[in-house]
Every structure is written in structure tokens, then in C-alpha cells.
Amino acid sequence: MNKKITISPVTRIEGHARVTIFLNDEGKVDEAYLHIDQFRGFEKFSEGRYFAEMPIITPRICGICPVSHHLASAKATDDILGVDIPRPAKLLRELIHMGQIIQSHSMHFFELAGPDLILGWDADPRIRNVAGLIQANPELALKAVKLRRFGQRIIELVAGRRIHPTFAIPGGVNQAFDPKSRDEILKGIDEMISYVEDGISIATKYIEDNKEVCDKFASFPTGYMGLVKDDGSLELYDGKIRFMDKDGNVVKDFKDKYYLKYIGERVEDWSYLKFPYYKPLGWPEGVYRVGPLGRLNVVDKISTPIANEHLKNFKKINDGKPVEGSLYFHYARLIEAIYGLERAREILEDPECLSKDVLISGKVSNEEGIGVIEAPRGTLIHHYWVDEKGTIEKVNLIVATGHNNWAMSKSVENVAKGFIDGKNLTEGMLNRVEGAIRCYDPCLSCSTHAIGKMPLLIELYDSNGNLINFVKRD
């Protein structure tokens, strides 16, 4: 009889994940699954609302990347009006998006990935955390805080508030930008780039010292997906969706409005979250990854100089072929943070960012609206169906964590097989399994977080199904 290790939630409130690892009689891993018990209730909750409310409602899906939902939603409402918003409004929307990318990517690296990479996977869990990081490198911790503040400050200065902005509205944005705010942001960009460069030095040193681990850790072939500009360069706010196969061939560039033609969603009975795949290749050949690793794999170049130089190094990791190791997500994330800072500067130096031409009016013209954006964690799709008065009849949301669902489960299995010894289970082994999920920066517990919610409970069962050990993660 197989042994079973379960990393499970205590309730099924949205935001919980559970990892189940099956051991064979020799104590080796046979199979592993990541179960995400996430309900898609927000789609139902939105039905009957007026479409213009959606950019305000949907950011409540996530307390960490509300700006991404805000903007994807606003784009979908533009589509319902059938308008092409003024360029200054696009610039300002993109600017707060860059603020979001900077703060989210930076904090993920320093706060979540940092303890593993800097203090070690097997370090005592009592010090393998932010407190240990502060103690080990207080300057680095301070830089992490400053980067987070800087990204949030951009959002606050442009959108008026950093939490749940109401800035983007159907047809544009509700306020113009002022020169003082522009100057304040511009003044800080070089310093922030230097902080991210410090992070890149840590990441590349780790890769250099642990090349074999990086190449094997949760490494497997998949397709990749992300937005690109017409010239194939990195795009986070707009653009066309590019799908690349596991061998690095660009299979298709398509407009976001055709996503249903190319993206299918498979249902598995062991997870509430669906498994998106590239329809023309079918299941499971069409599984793919999104987010920083997916994006840097699909792009040909980056339009900003410093990030593009880093991209060239990234592309060398697998001689121009797709980079498969999930630990490389962390490196890719920092390169995108540099892009976010450089792109913010480009926008701020564009005189049109101060224009007052930020809104175009319109009326409900289309029965459907689709908004696609590259959120920090990957491609985010908002699709609304409305009646003639603009009342929401149906909503379809595909979030980044959904696109990466199959890959996260595969990563858990890959790492479990490589590191778990059921006869001699250590905390460090389980930390590596969690680390595989961490690479994807999933959005699992954003929507609720009441006291008592337990993101992870790791349980070890013997061959007779008796619980013999467990580890809790608060």
C-alpha cells in the first residue's frame, strides 16, 4: 500500500492549496499533485452589475495585484464601449501597471525567494524567513522596502490611491497627471534600478554556484505564452498574445479577442481550478507556462536597454531555447522589474503623459468586452458579456495562477521525486516542494485571509493510512 503525504488546507475558502504526495513501499515518491481549492465565485458575484462598476469591483479579487485586475477590467469595458482610448490615458494606465510590476516583483524576490536563495533551502526555518534576512543583510531588506514603496508611490501619485484605485474608467482615466508627481518619480528611478541590480547579482551568483540545481529543479518542457509588441519585444499592458511550443518555435501570434479560439480549459476532478491549454495542440500537449519565465521565453527582445542586456544573458542559459527550470522565474522576475523601471521613465519623459486628453466618451456598443494584460504573475484575461443597457450577464476570468496550474502541479511532482525521501523526511525537503510552487508566485490566498486560515498543512501517512507526522504553515 502506498504512503501518502498531504499538504492540505483546513477549509476550502478561496486561497487554499493542498499538496498530496504518494509514496511507494520503498519510501520513494510515486506521484504528486497540487490541488487548488479556489472557487471562481467572483464571476457569479459580478453578474447583474453595471459594466462600468467592474474596474472597481474586480480589484477586490486580489489585495496584492489589484491594479492588474483594475486595468484588465478597464480594458474590457473600453471594448464594450467600442472605443480606442486617448494615448495619454494609455500611458498613464501603463505607468501604474509598471508601478505594480516593480513592487510585486521586487517584494517577491526579496521577501519570498530571498530566504531560500540567500539563507539556504536547509537553513533552520526559525531563521529562514524575513527576520533572518533582515539580520543577515539589513541593507538589502531596506532596499526591498524602498523598492516596494517606490512602486506603490507611482500608483498613489498617478491614480490617487495605492490600494484599490478607481483611476481607470471606461474610455480612459479620471484624472490627468501633474508635473510635480512626474518629477518625483523620475528622480528615484536610477536608485531603484541599482537596487534591482543588487538582486540580479544575488540571483546570478546563486545560478552560477548552483547551475545543476537550477537546470534540474522543476524543469520540464512546456509551451509558453505572453503578450508581445508587433516587433516581438516584451509587452505588459497591450499587444498580441504569443504562443511558443516546447522547442521554442513561435506557433501563433493572435489578437486577444480570439483567446477562446486558442485557449481551452480542462477540468480535473482533483482540483477546483481549471487547467488551461493551447487548443490547437490539444491536451496535454498544449500545456504552457505564463509569467516572467513564460514572457521572457516568448519575446525576441526587450525595448529598454538595461533589461535587454539582461535578457541576452537569460537567453544564453539554454542556448536560445526555452529556459525550463522553474528557479529561473526568479531571475526573469528581476529582469522584468528593471524593464518596469525603464519603461516608467520612458513614459514619464513622454510629454503626452501630462496631457489632459485622458478620456473619450461612448455608449454601450458591443455585447462583449475583452481585456487582457500581463499581470506580474502572468496573462490575465477579463471577458464580460452585457445586455443592451450594459448590465453584466456573464463573466469569464482566467488568472495567471490558472494558466500555470498544470505546471505548478508538475513542478511539485518533479521536485518531490527529486528530493523527498519518505523514510527520512526533513523540513528542508518539504521546503523545496513549497519552493517549487513559490517560483510561480501564485495568487492563492489573496481574497480572504482571516485569522485561523492555514495555507498549508503537511501530513505524512504510513502505509496503513495512519497520520505519523505533520507540519503546519500559518
Next chain:
Amino acid sequence: MLKETNKTVLVGFGNEYRKDDGLGIRLLDLIDEKISKIKIQELSIDILDDIKDFETVIFVDAALEGEDINLRKIEKEPKFSPLTHHLSPEELLIWAENINKKNYEFYLLSIKGYDFDFGEEPSEEGKKNLLKAKDFLLKFLKEH
């Protein structure tokens, strides 16, 4: 009359679109006294700047389990957040004292919730606990 309220800040967090998950935020709306309040959805290091001029921080959040209301003093305790950006008050205290270079008193007032489904109205039981929490908090602020 509240004492030293200029040194105390209330931080309510939660999601008002998930029924009782928003109890922490809703409590702040019931407190009419002149006291600083911060409403957020997630607890993160973003509030380090917001609390830098205060000495006492009272976090208010919904709870899945336990008593109807409960107040406890927060001690520094690193809790590794394996998958999310959400910080515990215990972790935040470590960040706050290190980054803001001062000592704080952190408290966590938890309000038991019953229904965390989608919706803007708290449950009836949650509303009752909300009123209990209001009375308790006002008394605590006066005596503290």
C-alpha cells in the same frame, strides 16, 4: 475621552466583498472617536510608512475560529509565508522595528466570522460580534 489617541492607530484589514472577511474594516467605520484609522485588504510592508509616527498599532481582522472577540498583544515571531505576500502582525512587528527604528506595541483584535462567501453584507452572527467588538475596543482605548 480617549487617552493619547494621537499615538494610536487602528488598522482594519480584510475583504468587504467576502462577507465576514470584511469585519475588521467595518469595525473602523463604527468608531466615531478621533483616532487614526487605516483600511487595507492585505497586511503588507506598505503600511510601515503609515505607522511610523505611532506607538501603538491595533490590528483588527476577522477570525475563522475562537471566541466572538479576542484581543492579544503581538510578540515578534517570524512566520515564514511560504506562498503569499501576506504578512502576519508578528512578522510585521519585526519589519516595523527594524525599518522604522523604534519600539511599538502591536495588538490584534480578532472578530469571529461565520460566512466568508462572496457578498457585501456580513452574516447576522458577524454583525453581533461587530457590535461587541466596538464596545470592547472603545473600552480598551479609554483604559489603555
